[in-house]
Amino acid sequence: MSLDIDALRAQFPILSTKVNGKTLTYLDNAATTQKPQVVIDALVDFYTQCNSNVHRGAHSLSDEATRRFENARSNIQTFINANQREEVIWTSGTTEAINIVANGLAQKLKAGDEVLITEMEHHANLVTWQQACLRAGATLQVAQINEIGELDVADFTAKLSSNTRLVAFPHASNALGTLNAINELTSIVKSQSDALVLIDGAQGIAHCKVDVQAIGCDFYVFSGHKLCAPTGVGILWGRYSVLENWPVWQTGGEMIRTVDYQESTWGVLPHRLEAGTPNIAGAVGLGAAVEWFMQQDLDALKAHETALLNYAMDKAKDFSGIQLVGTAKEKVGVMSFLIDGTHPGDLGFILDQQGVAIRTGDHCAQPLMKRLGLGGTARASFSIYNTFEEIDTLFVALNKAKNMLA
Amino acid sequence: MTKLPSTTDIIEDLEFFDDWEERYQYIIDLSKQLPELSEAERTDDRIVKGCQSSVWLKPTIDDDRLFFDVASDAVIVSGLLVLVLAAYQGQTAKTIVDFDMDNYFKVLDLERHISMTRGSGLRAIVAKIRELATQHSS
Ligand SMILES: Cc1ncc(COP(=O)(O)O)c(C=O)c1O
Numbered sequence: 001m002s003l004d005i006d007a008l009r010a011q012f013p014i015l016s017t018k019v020n021g022k023t024l025t026y027l028d029n030a031a032t033t034q035k036p037q038v039v040i041d042a043l044v045d046f047y048t049q050c051n052s053n054v055h056r057g058a059h060s061l062s063d064e065a066t067r068r069f070e071n072a073r074s075n076i077q078t079f080i081n082a083n084q085r086e087e088v089i090w091t092s093g094t095t096e097a098i099n100i101v102a103n104g105l106a107q108k109l110k111a112g113d114e115v116l117i118t119e120m121e122h123h124a125n126l127v128t129w130q131q132a133c134l135r136a137g138a139t140l141q142v143a144q145i146n147e148i149g150e151l152d153v154a155d156f157t158a159k160l161s162s163n164t165r166l167v168a169f170p171h172a173s174n175a176l177g178t179l180n181a182i183n184e185l186t187s188i189v190k191s192q193s194d195a196l197v198l199i200d201g202a203q204g205i206a207h208c209k210v211d212v213q214a215i216g217c218d219f220y221v222f223s224g225h226k227l228c229a230p231t232g233v234g235i236l237w238g239r240y241s242v243l244e245n246w247p248v249w250q251t252g253g254e255m256i257r258t259v260d261y262q263e264s265t266w267g268v269l270p271h272r273l274e275a276g277t278p279n280i281a282g283a284v285g286l287g288a289a290v291e292w293f294m295q296q297d298l299d300a301l302k303a304h305e306t307a308l309l310n311y312a313m314d315k316a317k318d319f320s321g322i323q324l325v326g327t328a329k330e331k332v333g334v335m336s337f338l339i340d341g342t343h344p345g346d347l348g349f350i351l352d353q354q355g356v357a358i359r360t361g362d363h364c365a366q367p368l369m370k371r372l373g374l375g376g377t378a379r380a381s382f383s384i385y386n387t388f389e390e391i392d393t394l395f396v397a398l399n400k401a402k403n404m405l406a
Numbered sequence: 407m408t409k410l411p412s413t414t415d416i417i418e419d420l421e422f423f424d425d426w427e428e429r430y431q432y433i434i435d436l437s438k439q440l441p442e443l444s445e446a447e448r449t450d451d452r453i454v455k456g457c458q459s460s461v462w463l464k465p466t467i468d469d470d471r472l473f474f475d476v477a478s479d480a481v482i483v484s485g486l487l488v489l490v491l492a493a494y495q496g497q498t499a500k501t502i503v504d505f506d507m508d509n510y511f512k513v514l515d516l517e518r519h520i521s522m523t524r525g526s527g528l529r530a531i532v533a534k535i536r537e538l539a540t541q542h543s544s
Binding site for chain 2: 020342343345346349350353375400404405
């Protein structure tokens with residue numbers, strides 16, 4: 001299957017900007033992705049045609065805003081194959097979505113209970129559970145990874161017990177690119193314990209077809225901005241039977257049924273977990289982004305991303321002095337690396353001078369870096385609109401950086 | 407103690423180059439002149455944290471003059487620290503407090519390194535040195 005990459009790139013206006021006088025080579029897609037014109041238009045159209053608050057409609061504009069907002073929710077439902085649209089909760093992003101679940105869990109946990117995570121977590125899927133455990137006197141268990149950055153499934157299984165209340169793991173690792181076998185891991189948890197399963201989909205959602213019913217998990221969370229949608233909006237998907245009575249998160253307007261001075265009662269899903277005026281335009285933007293994705297040939301996009309990753313990893317094999325960090329068999333388009341004798345921060349800087357945008361540092365995964373015995377890495381991460389030529393540019397730029405620095 | 411170039415030397419040198427590669431090669435080369443703290447002296451209480459790289463700072467005061475030994479794990483930051491120390495090393499507290507570092511970096515056309523957006527630790531170290539100088543002068 002072929003992909004018209006030029007036509008695809010033409011839909012992302014920022015890709016033709018210049019940085020430091022050079023054509024931008026944007027390889028920081030794991031941090032955030034660029035936006036196609038249709039998403040930008042959805043934001044502009046919302047503000048120019050129907051900006052209003054939602055669900056309060058005494059007037060036509062509000063009706064139209066509510067229609068677009070709820071329509072976006074339905075798009076997300078379709079995109080992840082949720083059973084009911086009420087299971088789709090708008091959040092500000094992955095971080096808030098995990099906090100909603102962790103905050104509720106903290107109220108249910110008792111001393112002696114356990115939460116299981118993995119050694120490849122982003123801080124968002126670590127500090128949240130750590131704090132929930134600390135509040136409740138529960139224990140945080142951590143399943144190990146092996147040297148190439150794959151989850152040790154035996155250790156993961158061994159750490160499940162009758163005390164495990166929740167298991168959280170990433171769909172894919174932002175620092176290493178490791179793609180986890182989420183269906184298999186979920187069924188291990190479900191067959192060996194009564195624990196709930198939360199999947200941090202921040203890095204998975206843009207690279208894989210997600211079918212929450214087929215996975216069998218209880219929560220799947222992600223951020224819009226890593227899926228070509230605006231920042232400040234994301235999704236908490238939760239199984240209806242679990243979310244229905246989940247402890248409320250923020251309280252205030254929109255989420256209540258009745259309010260008195262000394263007590264209140266809560267509304268129904270999805271509103272009970274969406275206090276206050278939501279990020280309406282952001283939600284409409286995310287709805288537009290998933291609609292755009294659903295119109296693409298997803299298999300061709302996936303094949304292109306895999307080809308880009310393989311091309312980059314192959315080139316790295318021929319590049320002297322490079323050390324790849326994270327070489328799992330199943331990976332998304334993330335290449336983390338070090339170059340002998342250089343500091344990742346210096347590499348990032350010299351690459352930036354050449355128009356190549358990557359990320360350097362600990363990638364919000366300090367315990368993972370410690371586990372690997374590293375202070376940080378340089379990370380190039382690829383998206384659907386990247387090209388083989390851009391990977392060539394990356395290696396030319398790296399070669400120059402190596403010559404200057406090492 | 408190694409002799410550091412003066413700020414005027416640096417301004418003249420950097421003016422002379424016209425592409426980024428020469429400029430940063432110069433900064434990388436400068437890094438070798440850093441009055442460097444030994445590994446053993448890079449203790450946690452001397453860390454000034456930026457989010458990308460760590461910088462260690464050991465001040466000494468001799469009469470009314472301030473001296474600094476520093477170290478960074480990144481080469482470009484080390485080179486930039488030489489630019490900073492060119493202005494501060496062996497100066498009185500008053501000279502240090504009066505020196506306009508932002509403007510100096512602007513003249514060097516390197517202001518992005520000292521701006522808020524970079525987690526290089528450079529801004530933090532300048533703030534730390536100014537704080538020490540302010541304490542010493544009062
Ligand atoms: C694996 C993973 N989890 C969670 C997050 C947090 O996402 P956000 O900052 O959008 O809330 C990220 C973002 O980098 C991530 O990569």
